[in-house]
Each structure stands twice: as structure tokens, then as C-alpha cells.
Amino acid sequence: MTLVVxxxxxxxxxxxxxxxxxxxxxxxxxxxxxxxxxxxxxALLGNHPGCAAIELLGGGLVLRAxxxxxxxxxxxxxxxxxxxxPAAYGRAVPLQSGQRLAVGASRSGLRSYVGVSGxxxxxxxxxxxxxDTLAGLGPAALAVGDRLELGPxxxxxxxxxxxPLGRTGDLTLEVAIGPRDDWFTVAAVRLLLxxxxxxxxxxxxxxxxxxxxxxxxxxxxxxxSEPCVRGSIQVTAEGRPIVLGPDHPVTGGxxxxxxxxxxxxxxxxQAVPGRTVRFTRAVARS
Amino acid sequence: MNLRPYGDTALLLDCESLDEAxxxxxxxxxxxxxxxxxxxxxxxxxxxxxxxxxDQTRPADSVALPGQPEIEVPVTYDGADLxxxxxxxxxxxxxxxxxxxxxxxxxxxxxxxPGFSYLVGGDPRLHVPRRESxxxxxxxxxxxxxxxxxxxxxxxxPGGWQLVGHTELAMWDTGREPPALLVAGMAVRFVAR
Numbered sequence: 001m002t003l004v005v006x007x008x009x010x011x012x013x014x015x016x017x018x019x020x021x022x023x024x025x026x027x028x029x030x031x032x033x034x035x036x037x038x039x040x041x042x043a044l045l046g047n048h049p050g051c052a053a054i055e056l057l058g059g060g061l062v063l064r065a066x067x068x069x070x071x072x073x074x075x076x077x078x079x080x081x082x083x084x085x086p087a088a089y090g091r092a093v094p095l096q097s098g099q100r101l102a103v104g105a106s107r108s109g110l111r112s113y114v115g116v117s118g119x120x121x122x123x124x125x126x127x128x129x130x131x132d133t134l135a136g137l138g139p140a141a142l143a144v145g146d147r148l149e150l151g152p153x154x155x156x157x158x159x160x161x162x163x164p165l166g167r168t169g170d171l172t173l174e175v176a177i178g179p180r181d182d183w184f185t186v187a188a189v190r191l192l193l194x195x196x197x198x199x200x201x202x203x204x205x206x207x208x209x210x211x212x213x214x215x216x217x218x219x220x221x222x223x224x225s226e227p228c229v230r231g232s233i234q235v236t237a238e239g240r241p242i243v244l245g246p247d248h249p250v251t252g253g254x255x256x257x258x259x260x261x262x263x264x265x266x267x268x269x270q271a272v273p274g275r276t277v278r279f280t281r282a283v284a285r286s
Numbered sequence: 287m288n289l290r291p292y293g294d295t296a297l298l299l300d301c302e303s304l305d306e307a308x309x310x311x312x313x314x315x316x317x318x319x320x321x322x323x324x325x326x327x328x329x330x331x332x333x334x335x336x337x338x339x340x341d342q343t344r345p346a347d348s349v350a351l352p353g354q355p356e357i358e359v360p361v362t363y364d365g366a367d368l369x370x371x372x373x374x375x376x377x378x379x380x381x382x383x384x385x386x387x388x389x390x391x392x393x394x395x396x397x398x399x400p401g402f403s404y405l406v407g408g409d410p411r412l413h414v415p416r417r418e419s420x421x422x423x424x425x426x427x428x429x430x431x432x433x434x435x436x437x438x439x440x441x442x443x444p445g446g447w448q449l450v451g452h453t454e455l456a457m458w459d460t461g462r463e464p465p466a467l468l469v470a471g472m473a474v475r476f477v478a479r
Contacts, residue, residue: 023321023330025466026396125460135400136441137460179290179298202422206444222415222433224324225404227397229296237418251323251397253416253432253446259293282294 002067003116005146006100009060012142013131014122015113017050022126023227023250030132030246033205033269034111037075040162041115044072044092046154051119052129054142056112059105063114065095069150070117074162076109076270090162092117109270118151134206134247170196170276173264175233177281180223180255184235188215192233192257193279197241201273206249207234207242208268210277214239215257225253231260233279243268289340292328297336299327304394304406309345317343322395324404324435356390356473359438361429363478365449367417371431374414374448385409386429386450386476391436393472401440401458403468408436420446427452429476436476438468 005012015038018031032038032055039049054061059078063071070092073080080087081102087093095101103112122129122139131138142148181189197210215235228234232244234254243260244252245268260268261282271277287310288300301307304324311322317339319330329336363383365371372379391405398404408431416432421444424430428439430447439445440457457467468474 021319023319023328024315024396026398026400026402134443137400176291176293179292179300224326224433225397225435226298226323226326227321227328229293229328229330231293236420237416249398249443250321256292259296261293262295 002065002069002150003148004064004066005142005144005148006062006064007060007144008142008146009056009103010058010105011056012061013055013133014052014120014139014142015055015130016052016128018130018246019126019128019132019137026250027126027135027137028132028246028248028250029230030130030135030137031128032113032130033246034075034113034266036266037111037113037269038115040090041072041074041113042119044074044090044162045070045115045117046156047115047117047119051115051151052122053113053115053120056103056114057110059103059112061103061114063101065097065099065101068094068096069153071095071101072115073103073112074115075112076106077103077112078106079104088161107272110272111269116150117153121149121151132247133204134249170278171267171271172278172280173267174261174282175258175279176261177258178256181257183217183219183223183255184257185216185218188217188239189257191215192241193281195278197277197279199271199273199275199277203271203273205245205247207244208271210241210243212241215241217255223253223255225251228252228256229259231262231265232256233258233260245269287345289337291333294333295330297329297333297340299329299340301325301327306345309347312346313343314339321397323397324394324433356475357468358475358477359429359453359455360479361387361451361453361476363451365429365451367430367448368450371412371414371448371450375411377411382412382450383478385412386431386436387478391474391476393468393470393474395470396466398437399440399443401466401468402437403457403466405436405468405474406434408434410434412436414448416446417448420444424449425452427454427457429453
């Protein structure tokens with residue numbers, strides 16, 4: 001018992017790299033939305049890349065240390081303070097016993113990753129400590145007074161700093177068209193690639209909902225439910241695209257017009273509502 | 287069967303029928319991470335490697351379903367879309383309930399969410415489209431119909447199926463082995479209460 005949650009902020013979830021390979025049970029991978037930021041925070045602390053950390057949405061997290069421990073913050077964090085004094089972003093910093101770490105909201109991102117040396121040792125469910133918000137697997141969201149158990153501290157933290165997240169402009173994501181582009185008009189596929197989309201406030205870890213022109217279907221029958229992945233762009237019957245996130249349903253009944261390349265899906269974790277998203281056809285690499 | 291690229295981490299086998307998809311799933315699920323859909327199998331991994339794997343594989347001749355007992359699911363038919371289902375099918379509300387309870391359903395495959403099973407083989411008069419726009423929150427235990435399927439939402443989640451009622455039975459419990467109440471091959475009979 002070494003870290004006490006004094007305030008969980010808007011939403012603080014425990015996330016690691018999720019539950020791969022359980023799709024046949026109806027269980028999605030889940031895990032950190034911004035996997036790059038989770039790996040960075042663990043590298044800074046000398047942790048295994050899949051150690052569990054806190055995924056904070058917005059800001060307002062306050063943690064108090066009950067023993068001295070190294071902490072680090074990556075992702076879309078705003079102000080970071082220790083007992084009110086500014087602390088570095090993207091660097092392992094010591095939090096002494098009794099000190100408070102506070103993480104504020106950023107304008108350039110949405111989710112910050114707060115890691116501790118040794119990682120969070122919360123009980124696993126189906127092999128992971130991640131909270132799957134759709135499936136109801138893993139630990140509950142952090143609440144005031146929660147006491148977090150930590151693993152044994154890592155001997156060798158990484159001394160290299162992580163540069164701040166520079167994601168303020170429009171977001172351009174590479175997509176592979178299909179598998180169900182033939183369910184849409186040619187104009188709809190063009191609109192997907194040529195329009196400026198805006199992140200809707202109803203977006204969450206299940207899916208990032210986008211507003212823009214309606215994408216018209218070329219056929220009106222129902223698609224038999226089929227498996228989908230993180231990054232699938234489903235289009236609802238009303239023609240609205242939803243880019244699936246880490247807690248996506250394992251199967252879905254809306255046709256997928258295109259799929260965001262896996263390495264580009266991390267950026268969606270930081271897509272603040274209102275932000276502009278554009279899709280561009282993936283360049284084939286050999 | 288059509289093989290379709292699916293982003294940079296998967297391939298989709300697009301089949302003519304659920305039977306064909308099940309045959310491919312049976313042949314492939316030991317060799318790659320595979321998820322079954324109603325007409326499709328999604329394989330996860332490097333698309334080039336998966337493409338060669340499918341090229342060298344033939345669908346299984348038989349899809350052995352384990353023998354399972356019939357299970358009764360008591361349902362209170364008070365769903366928010368019961369009236370819409372009646373209108374879409376041309377049946378009365380009572381006839382919708384009779385159709386839903388009249389024949390046993392079979393668990394075809396899991397998916398959508400943990401403990402959610404796609405049930406097939408029900409009364410064909412109940413084939414209705416999904417809702418125009420999915421609900422953000424469907425309560426746990428809601429019983430729905432969509433297309434050729436019926437199913438029970440294991441927990442509160444978004445959902446686009448037409449809701450006809452609800453049950454108190456727990457569909458998913460990770461403290462149980464297996465965690466899902468309904469497993470592939472099981473016969474399910476809905477009983478009005």
C-alpha cells in the first residue's frame with residue numbers, strides 16, 4: 001500500500017497492454033488507448049513495457065505516496081506538480097513519502113499515463129489488469145481513498161526524457177479502404193477521404209464518433225454481424241462514422257468502410273472533442 | 287469464400303453462409319487467432335502470412351458441436367421495441383411473444399461482448415432490421431432480436447437490436463467456468479413469465 005488516490009479526476013482507469021487472443025470468448029483486447037504513451041512511461045521507469053499504469057482522462061488526479069517511489073507522466077498531460085511545485089513531463093521523478101502528485105488536463109491531448117516504478121499490482125482478470133469499459137472486465141475506475149499496491153521497484157530507470165506530445169493540429173490518419181467499401185456509394189468513399197471530420201463529445205474508449213457529411217450506402221440490406229478490430233471505421237445507418245477504440249465490441253453489424261492502420265490508432269486516444277480528423281489512403285510499403 | 291484485406295493487422299474470410307464460416311473457423315482457429323461472425327471469419331496477424339495460411343487450408347468437412355442440454359431462459363416481455371417489432375413483422379404483440387417462445391433457438395457463436403451469444407433457428411417471422419441508430423445504453427438482461435438472430439445483453443452496453451423483453455439470468459460471470467452461460471451448440475428456449 002504505497003499510493004493513495006486523493007482525487008481520481010474526471011476518470012482514472014488502470015490499463016496495461018490488454019487481453020489479446022480472447023476474441024472467440026467475446027472479449028476484446030482493451031488495454032491502454034495510447035499504447036505508445038504507456039510504453040514510454042514504463043520505459044522511463046525501467047518497467048516491463050506491459051506494466052499497469054493509470055490512464056487519466058482530462059485532469060484532476062491527485063495521488064499521495066506512503067513510501068518514496070519514482071513516478072512518471074506521459075501522454076496528453078497538462079500541469080504536473082509535486083506538493084504544488086512544477087514537475088517534469090516525460091521524466092522519472094522521485095515522489096517522497098507523504099508528497100502529493102497532481103496531474104492537470106492538457107489542451108494538446110486527452111489522456112495522460114501516470115506510471116510508478118514497479119507498476120500497479122491490482123488483481124488480474126482473464127490475464128490482464130486493464131479495465132474494459134464495455135465488457136465490464138478488470139478493476140473499477142479509481143475512487144477517492146483507493147490504496148494502490150505497487151510491484152518491486154525497477155533497478156534501472158531510463159534517463160532519457162520523452163518529448164512533450166505535440167499533437168495540436170489536425171489529425172491525419174492513414175486508412176486501408178474496405179472491407180465493406182462496396183456497401184457505400186463511390187461518393188461516400190471519396191467523402192470519407194476528402195472531408196474534415198470532427199470528434200464528437202460522445203466519444204469514448206469504445207469508439208470515437210465523428211461528425212461531418214453523411215456517408216451514403218449503395219445497398220440498404222443488413223450486414224450480418226462480423227468481427228471488427230481497433231481502428232475499424234463503422235458507419236451507422238444514419239451515415240455517421242465511428243472509429244472503434246480499445247474497448248470495441250468483438251463483432252458489429254454496421255459495415256466497415258475502412259480501417260485505420262494500427263499504429264495510427266494511438267493518436268485517437270488524444271483526440272479532444274472538436275478536433276479535426278482527416279483520413280488518407282495508406283501508402284503501400286514493401 | 288472471398289478473402290478480403292482488413293486493415294494492416296487482419297484478414298476477413300467472407301462466406302456465403304454461417305455453415306461455411308463455421309467450417310473455415312473449425313479449420314483455422316488452431317493455427318491463427320480467429321473470430322467467427324455470422325458469415326465471416328476474422329483472422330488476426332500479418333496479412334501476408336495469413337493469406338498463405340488460408341491458401342494452404344481447406345474448410346473442415348464437419349463442424350462438430352458439443353452435445354449440450356437445452357436451457358430455459360425466463361423472459362418478461364416488456365421490451366421498449368416490442369411495439370416496433372409487432373409493426374415490422376405485421377404480428378400482434380402477443381404473436382411476437384408466441385413466436386419468440388414457440389421454437390427453441392441454437393447458440394451459433396459468441397461475440398459482440400463477453401457472454402453475448404448469437405442465437406439462430408428461431409421463428410423466421412421475427413426477422414427484423416436493427417434499430418436505425420444504436421442505443422447508447424441497453425440494460426443488462428435485455429432480450430433483443432435483429433436479422434435472423436436473438437440474444438441477451440449480458441451487461442449494460444450500447445446496442446442496436448430491437449428489445450422485446452428482459453431476463454434476470456446472469457449471462458456472464460468470470461467466477462464461473464465457463465464464464466458464459468450460453469455456449470455454442472446449446473439449445474435455448476425462451477419462456478414468458
